[in-house]
Amino acid sequence: MSADKKLFLITGVSSGFGRAFAEAALARGHRVVGTVRNDEAAIRFEDLAPGRAIAVHLDVADVEAIEPAVAEIEKSIGPVDVLINNAGYGHEGTMEESPIEEMRRQFGVNVFGAVGMMKALLPFMRRRRAGHIINITSMGGFITMPGIAYYCGSKFALEGMSEVLAKEVRDFGIWVTAVAPGSFRTDWAGRSMVRSARGIADYDALFDPIRRAREEKNGKQAGDPRKAAAAVMALVEAEKPPVHLLLGADALSLVRDKLESLRAEIDAWEHLTLSTGFAEA
């Protein structure tokens, strides 16, 4: 295989971003190992480019299964150049109304699953002194809104851990990029979303319009996953890829607003912040 043709490992290629990333990589002549959770998705994926699109069954919530799956890919398919941790879903529900088990499940997929994939692949990438890990986070890893605490928490966690890992492995020739999309037209707010049942009337006024607006917006989001895929391909080809990348006009303006208001709040309370040292320091 020529040096510019890479092997991608992408989690969750059955729909949405994962499918678009895989199609874009395949269109550029790369090979893609894509994880799926059922036979039908495996067949549909491999049909995209027989021989170059290789489906592997993996539920990333099953962390014990990740390491052997990655070792097998490295052994029988080849060295992975690019890992895209894409598999994930959104949980919706106010914190008080959402069972803690839903938080465990949310973090199990969006955080433990992604970290499990990185930990399984790092020994191989480190030995080769090469590799690019791309974690699909969200603008919800920077900004928040009522009703998605577990989701935002999981994406803040993945943003933070991506940034730490980037510092730990830079000297080994491994790049880490956290990609934070705004709203894109995928199955995220449709079939994939887990919605906790409502039960506390006090939250009706705040939360009902948010849930309704998300349901109404589903299928009409401004972001085009194929354009996101082109941007991710540009990242992979970049000489020095960034640690953080926002995707979409909504992500850009909302995150900028958040950073401005955070700075203003830090400044407003600076006197109290600076009041905590020993007198002699």
Ligand code: NAP
């Ligand atoms: P999607 O169309 O629902 O795709 C989600 C993919 O993840 C599917 O292939 C799904 O597989 C897979 N998946 C879910 N849970 C999994 C698990 N436990 N193990 C393995 N695979 C699993 O939604 P999407 O928008 O493309 O989501 C991809 C990523 O983008 C997610 O991390 C999401 O949080 C993030 N994101 C999306 C948006 C947006 O607006 N769409 C914005 C910011 C971030 P199945 O078909 O088997 O369910």
